[in-house]
Amino acid sequence: MSDYVLQARDVAIHYGGVKAVDGVELTLERGQIRGLIGPNGAGKSTVIDAITGRRRLTRGQVFLRGEDVSALGPVQRRQRGLSRSFQRTSVFGQMRVRRQVALASHCMNPKDSEADAQAVLEELNLAHRADDVAEDLGYGEQRRLDLALALVGRPTVLLLDEPMAGLSVQESHDLARHLKALTSRWNVSVLLVEHDMDVVFGISDAVTVFELGRVIASGEPAEVRANPRVREAYLGSAA
Numbered sequence: 001m002s003d004y005v006l007q008a009r010d011v012a013i014h015y016g017g018v019k020a021v022d023g024v025e026l027t028l029e030r031g032q033i034r035g036l037i038g039p040n041g042a043g044k045s046t047v048i049d050a051i052t053g054r055r056r057l058t059r060g061q062v063f064l065r066g067e068d069v070s071a072l073g074p075v076q077r078r079q080r081g082l083s084r085s086f087q088r089t090s091v092f093g094q095m096r097v098r099r100q101v102a103l104a105s106h107c108m109n110p111k112d113s114e115a116d117a118q119a120v121l122e123e124l125n126l127a128h129r130a131d132d133v134a135e136d137l138g139y140g141e142q143r144r145l146d147l148a149l150a151l152v153g154r155p156t157v158l159l160l161d162e163p164m165a166g167l168s169v170q171e172s173h174d175l176a177r178h179l180k181a182l183t184s185r186w187n188v189s190v191l192l193v194e195h196d197m198d199v200v201f202g203i204s205d206a207v208t209v210f211e212l213g214r215v216i217a218s219g220e221p222a223e224v225r226a227n228p229r230v231r232e233a234y235l236g237s238a239a
């Protein structure tokens with residue numbers, strides 16, 4: 001049995017003749033942040049969809065804490081501790097912040113949803129906005145609320161698809177700090193798809209690079225940044 005909280009083995013998703021993802025190997029250790037980077041259309045979101053069960057695998061397997069979850073749907077995987085947030089914020093504008101976090105928590109853990117919601121709101125510095133309706137929050141706070149909804153029920157693994165999109169430099173910095181703190185305080189492991197290279201290389205313990213649906217490099221951030229193929233394919237002169 002492996003020590004990985006998450007493992008993707010030889011994962012492929014094909015749309016007819018389009019090999020959106022092919023032969024992908026990916027691991028995540030407890031408390032680790034792994035950044036997934038690559039050009040537009042490289043297959044990052046498709047890999048996230050494959051892991052959450054939103055897309056059916058053409059080939060391969062997904063393991064969560066050693067259990068093969070490949071045949072399970074998204075809700076069953078969420079119940080087992082695999083959570084995600086989306087590229088677009090998924091909050092309900094008219095509902096109060098505490099209410100929607102508690103409702104999300106109730107689906108995971110009906111006995112203790114109020115306490116769970118309060119802990120999540122405090123962790124993400126949203127407790128002072130708990131009685132406001134979501135649409136009155138600033139954009140950065142709304143993204144944190146989106147993260148809060150993904151964090152209820154204390155997931156083991158968090159999959160984040162471009163959580164920094166649309167945020168200011170300061171808001172990105174704050175969210176990155178929250179993410180880093182979460183991994184140690186809540187023992188959450190994070191798979192992070194993100195185009196902001198400063199964030200990815202700043203907070204990731206490991207980075208995987210995609211190109212045309214395949215992994216072209218994987219390792220510690222400094223090692224990946226120095227990889228000639230990565231520099232040529234993606235980072236260019238900015239590396």
Ligand SMILES: Nc1ncnc2c1ncn2[C@@H]1O[C@H](COP(=O)(O)OP(=O)(O)OP(=O)(O)O)[C@@H](O)[C@H]1O
Pocket residue numbers: 015018019020021038039040041042043044045046047
């Ligand atoms: N439903 C679909 N049907 C056919 N092709 C698809 C479908 N969804 C994605 N693709 C193709 O799969 C490939 C991978 O797309 P994907 O969205 O996973 O890339 P990405 O790396 O997440 O890109 P971005 O950074 O722009 O979000 C692309 O060539 C895309 O056109």
